[in-house]
Amino acid sequence: MSDAKMSMDRKDREIIRELQADGRMSNQELAAKVNLSPSPCLRRLRNLENEGIIKGYGVEVDAQAYGLPITVFARVELDKHSADVVSNFEQHIEFAEQVLECYVMTGVSDYLLKIVVADLHAYEVFVRKVLHPIGSIASIDTSFAYGTVKKTGIFPRI
Template sequence: MDLKDRQILRTLQRNGRMTNQDLAAEVNLSPSPCLRRVKLLEQSGALKGYSAEVDAQAYGLPVTVFVSISLTNHSEKVVKNFEQLISRVDQVLECFIMTGTSDYLLRVVVTDLADYERFVRNHLQPIEGIGSIDSSFVYGVVKKTAVFPLF
């Protein structure tokens, strides 16, 4: 991947709905080579798809919670079970495997505190092998972007 490919990806991260003509102008290419590069980026898997950024509050999910999970042990059975079950929960937007004091970090969206309690009781507590659940509620956002830095 070269600098021009990164420019294309970065521009599409800002606006995935732009036309190829506009994209080509933005990255200083003619339309045909630009489209060819986009197709190659799609085929290689570097460009995974296109989506809409939706405001969570307007959607009705104004509460974001980061949930740190520690497992009681790291046997293959416990890890696979946790990962399979958590991947099916719609409220979990992201699940990261972590180093440090916790094993996983989840980004969860819910309607309110009562909804979060239901989420914990119905989706987390029943999972065997969870040793601790630590919740941090977001009360403001300083920066949020999906646009990678250009290097």
């Protein structure tokens, strides 16, 4: 992957949006949806992959059916912000499999974590056995999601 990302045009964005909606479609189907012939479509797709713009492909799974029905959003504030403390926290979170997403935030909290667990007891165990041992955590403010209004992985048109 190069340091400078390629410049994307409208057609590249169409390809990305279509793949975000259905990452399993064939190149033939993709080409038809974005109004290209298969060869140029595949060339554009490979360029997007090679440049790291398309980072990978995945599958969306029903968390409840999988056995992880509880989605938790935890706002974490560190008590210090030295390079060592921040690096230590981020390294531990990287390996915490219950954490699906972690964002560095502005405002009162330093991080926002999206966590999935089987039940409230599993969340307590996560806090006691994963978060607390990291150290340098000043506070953890937890919210439990009890419904989803919208969830999409498709970027808006620009």
